[in-house]
Every structure is written in C-alpha cells, then in structure tokens.
Amino acid sequence: MPRTGLTAAEVVRAGAELADEAGFGRLTLGMVAERLGVRPPSLYKHVASLADLQHRIATLAMREMDEAIRDAMIGRSGRDALAALARAVRSYVTAHPGRYTATVGAQFAGPDDPLLAASSRVIDSFGAVLHGYGIAGDDLVHAIRTLRCTLHGFAVLQAGSAFQWSDDADQSFDWLIGFMDRGLRA
Amino acid sequence: MPRTGLTAAEVVRAGAELADEAGFGRLTLGMVAERLGVRPPSLYKHVASLADLQHRIATLAMREMDEAIRDAMIGRSGRDALAALARAVRSYVTAHPGRYTATVGAQFAGPDDPLLAASSRVIDSFGAVLHGYGIAGDDLVHAIRTLRCTLHGFAVLQAGSAFQWSDDADQSFDWLIGFMDRGLRA
DNA sequence: GCCGTTGAGCTAATCTTATTAGCTATAAGG
DNA sequence: CCTTATAGCTAATAAGATTAGCTCAACGGC
Numbered sequence: 001m002p003r004t005g006l007t008a009a010e011v012v013r014a015g016a017e018l019a020d021e022a023g024f025g026r027l028t029l030g031m032v033a034e035r036l037g038v039r040p041p042s043l044y045k046h047v048a049s050l051a052d053l054q055h056r057i058a059t060l061a062m063r064e065m066d067e068a069i070r071d072a073m074i075g076r077s078g079r080d081a082l083a084a085l086a087r088a089v090r091s092y093v094t095a096h097p098g099r100y101t102a103t104v105g106a107q108f109a110g111p112d113d114p115l116l117a118a119s120s121r122v123i124d125s126f127g128a129v130l131h132g133y134g135i136a137g138d139d140l141v142h143a144i145r146t147l148r149c150t151l152h153g154f155a156v157l158q159a160g161s162a163f164q165w166s167d168d169a170d171q172s173f174d175w176l177i178g179f180m181d182r183g184l185r186a
Numbered sequence: 187m188p189r190t191g192l193t194a195a196e197v198v199r200a201g202a203e204l205a206d207e208a209g210f211g212r213l214t215l216g217m218v219a220e221r222l223g224v225r226p227p228s229l230y231k232h233v234a235s236l237a238d239l240q241h242r243i244a245t246l247a248m249r250e251m252d253e254a255i256r257d258a259m260i261g262r263s264g265r266d267a268l269a270a271l272a273r274a275v276r277s278y279v280t281a282h283p284g285r286y287t288a289t290v291g292a293q294f295a296g297p298d299d300p301l302l303a304a305s306s307r308v309i310d311s312f313g314a315v316l317h318g319y320g321i322a323g324d325d326l327v328h329a330i331r332t333l334r335c336t337l338h339g340f341a342v343l344q345a346g347s348a349f350q351w352s353d354d355a356d357q358s359f360d361w362l363i364g365f366m367d368r369g370l371r372a
Numbered sequence: 373g374c375c376g377t378t379g380a381g382c383t384a385a386t387c388t389t390a391t392t393a394g395c396t397a398t399a400a401g402g
Numbered sequence: 403c404c405t406t407a408t409a410g411c412t413a414a415t416a417a418g419a420t421t422a423g424c425t426c427a428a429c430g431g432c
Contacts, residue, residue, distance in 0.1 A: 003397090003398060003399070003408095003409055003410070004409080004410075005409085006409075006410085025291060028388090028389065028390085029389075029390065029391090030388085030389065030390090038409090038410065038411090039410070039411060039412080040389080040390080040391090041390095041391075041392080041410080041411075041412085042409070042410045042411070043410095044390095044391075044392085045408075045409055045410070046409090049390080049391080050389090050390065050391090104290070104342065104346065105211060105346055107348075138357075139361070141354070141358070142354075142357060142358045142361035142362075143361065143365075145349075145351065145358045145361075145362070146358070146361055146362045146365045148339070148343070149336060149339035149340040149343060149362060150335060150336045150339055151339065152339040152342065152343060153334070153335035153336055153337065153338040153339020153340065153341075153342065154335040154339070155339075156290065156338065156339065156342050157334070157335060157338060160290065160291055162293075163331075165331065168327070168328075171324075171328060172327070172328045172331045172332070175325070175328035175329065175331075175332055176328075176331070176332045176335060178369075179329075179332045179369035179370070180369060181369075182368050182369045182371065182372075183364075183365035183366065183367075183368045183369035184365070185368065186368075189379095189380060189381075189426095189427060189428075190380080190381075191380085192380075192381090214417090214418065214419085215418075215419065215420090216417085216418065216419090224380090224381065224382090225381070225382060225383080226418085226419080226420090227381080227382075227383085227419095227420075227421080228380070228381045228382070230419095230420075230421085231379075231380055231381070232380090235419080235420075236418090236419065236420090
C-alpha cells in the first residue's frame with residue numbers, strides 16, 4: 001500500500017482536467033481515482049464529496065480566469081480593456097470548458113467561501129473596464145450585471161459547444177465586442 | 187393494476203413541473219413516477235431514458251418560450267419589440283427555471299430534432315427584432331448570436347438564482363435592455 | 373356479448389456510482 | 403527504535419437508472 005502522497009489540490013486538478021476532457025456532467029469520482037492511481041474511497045481523505053470536488057473545481061476555474069483576465073487587461077483601458085477581458089474569457093472557456101461549466105450551477109456556501117472571493121475579483125475587473133467608460137454611481141452595478149450576463153452567456157454557450165458558428169466565429173466575437181462597447185456608451 | 191392511461195406528454199409535463207420545483211439537476215425518474223402514481227420502470231413505456239426525458243423537457247421549454255415571445259412581440263418593433271422579447275424571456279425563466287435549465291446542456295440529436303425546430307423559431311424572433319433595427323446581411327447572423335448570448339446569459343443566471351440582485355432587479359433589467367438597444371444601433 | 377391481441381404497468385434483478393465503516397501499514401516526530 | 407496520526411484500502415450500504423419478463427386491462431373483430 002505505497003502512499004501516493006496525494007493532496008487536495010492534486011485531486012481538484014485531476015478533476016478539473018477530466019471535466020475538461022470528458023465533460024463536467026460526466027465527471028465521476030471513479031474517473032478521478034483512476035487517473036490518480038487510487039481507489040475511489042481514498043478521495044474522501046481529501047475532498048468531502050463529489051459536490052465538494054465540483055465546488056472546488058468551480059473555485060479553481062474562477063481563480064484561473066481571474067488571473068487570465070488580469071494579465072490580459074494590464075495597461076489597457078476603454079474599449080481596449082473590454083476587448084482584452086472578453087478575449088481572455090473566451091480563451092479560458094475554450095481551453096477549459098469543463099471547469100467553466102463547474103461554475104455555472106455553483107452556489108456560494110457562505111461569506112467565507114473562496115469561490116465568492118474569486119468571483120468578486122473577476123467582478124472587480126468588470127468594474128475596472130467600466131471605470132474606463134466613465135460609468136459610476138447607480139449605473140455601475142447595473143452595468144456590471146449586464147456585462148456579466150453577456151459574457152456569461154457567451155461562455156456557457158461556448159463551453160457547451162452549442163455554437164455551430166462555422167468559420168466566422170471570430171467575426172461574430174468581434175461583433176459582440178463592438179456591441180458591448182456601444183452598449184456601454186451612455 | 188388499474189391502467190393510468192399515461193401519455194408521453196403527461197410524463198414530460200410532470201418532469202417539467204418537478205424540474206421547476208426541485209431543480210433540474212435533482213430531477214429523478216423516481217420523483218416523476220411518484221408524482222404520476224406509477225412505478226419508475228413504467229415510465230420507460232413513454233420515454234426512452236432519463237436523458238430522453240431531459241431532452242423532451244428542453245423541447246417543451248423552447249416551445250413554451252417561443253410562444254411567450256411571439257405573444258409578447260405582436261405588433262411591436264424596434265426597441266419596443268426588443269424590450270418585449272427580453273421581458274418575455276425573463277418572465278418565462280423566472281416562472282420555469284428548471285425547464286430553462288434543461289435547455290442549457292441540451293444537444294440537437296439531428297436535423298429532425300424537434301428541439302432544433304423550436305430553437306429555430308425562437309431565433310426567428312431574434313431576427314424579427316433585428317429587422318426593426320435595420321440589421322441585415324452579414325451583420326444579421328452576428329447580431330443574432332450576440333443577442334442570444336446576452337439573453338441566454340441572463341436566463342442562465344436567473345434560472346440558477348445566481349443573482350443577489352436585491353430589490354433593484356427591475357432597474358438592472360431595464361439597464362440591460364437599454365444596453366442591448368444601444369449595442370444594436372450601428 | 374365473446375375472443376384474441378396489444379401494450380401499460382408491475383415485480384425482480386442488474387449495474388453504476390456515491391458514500392460510510394472499519395482496518396492497516398506507512399511515514400514522520402520524538 | 404517506538405509511537406502516533408492518517409493515507410489509502412477492502413467490504414458493505416444505498417440511491418438511482420435500466421432491463422427482463424410477467425400479467426391483465428382495454429380495444430377491435432367476430
């Protein structure tokens with residue numbers, strides 16, 4: 001019984017990879033265990049349940065996406081920042097559809113939920129973009145929600161490969177960015 | 187063994203109601219069977235599997251939403267039509283979160299899939315709105331996709347009750363409509 | 373009104389997966 | 403070297419989907 005020296009982080013990583021490969025909805029603890037070379041019950045030493053693993057994958061996704069967004073937005077503002085943010089989201093979701101899907105149904109467990117913290121950081125980047133558009137006050141919260149809806153909608157459809165977007169996907173995405181840019185100019 | 191006289195439509199209806207009540211992700215054949223007063227295996231005389239039931243619920247949702255949208259849009263054009271469409275979607279998703287969620291991961295089974303037909307009719311309404319904005323040609327397909335992303339994003343968040351939107355939800359939704367209206371004016 | 377056929381609904385059984393209980397031996401600290 | 407905490411294991415339970423095969427109610431033809 002050689003100790004594998006597993007950590008919770010490795011379990012979540014394996015789960016995230018499998019979610020991307022097989023689809024979040026098809027993720028099972030058996031798959032994760034096999035990938036890690038252990039038996040399914042052993043995973044319970046690191047995560048509390050399948051639901052817990054799913055929640056951790058969502059948290060990982062939010063953190064990774066936050067980082068990708070921040071990297072992409074450095075030194076940009078206005079429409080340039082908006083486009084960078086949107087493209088970062090698109091890249092992340094395309095590369096990690098399973099992880100993004102984990103965030104879709106995820107609920108915050110409480111005020112200390114790390115998923116909440118990660119989500120808030122992403123929202124902060126939305127706010128930063130809107131700052132460049134001179135949006136503030138009451139409008140700010142409405143605009144943040146609006147931006148979130150739009151990008152989330154794109155991301156959900158992308159993650160579910162619901163797009164039949166033939167070869168003009170890039171053009172449509174550019175159109176989407178222009179659409180948001182116009183919409184944010186009051 | 188009194189024959190219940192069940193039909194596939196009734197099974198789907200019961201499934202849709204339960205999805206709205208308990209959450210799409212928690213829907214089980216056992217729940218549906220109990221609601222209908224039969225044993226779980228009996229459902230297989232009407233639907234092929236749980237996945238089939240889920241797909242049929244998605245189809246029902248698309249049809250119902252299509253009808254709601256068409257009713258709401260009658261005699262309207264331009265921003266008025268856009269607002270009517272958006273509000274119809276919002277009403278439907280609020281009333282039927284489980285059914286809408288069924289549409290999220292749904293895939294088209296083929297060119298004859300009734301879900302495809304129902305979805306196409308909804309998309310037609312999107313096109314009708316855009317017609318009022320004078321959008322045509324190459325832009326039309328991009329604008330349809332953009333509108334779909336935005337409304338789908340809102341709907342997914344609404345269905346998942348991911349909004350903490352306190353009491354200013356209506357204002358935010360109005361802002362969303364204004365945002366789309368501005369974005370569609372080229 | 374009687375008879376045969378169809379199929380709706382049933383019970384029993386199988387399979388997959390999540391999850392718990394309880395054991396064991398490894399690795400780390402003294 | 404010895405103690406102890408615990409990672410990982412096997413065995414067992416439970417929920418849920420699904421299949422096999424039975425039975426009898428309803429319907430059409432006579």
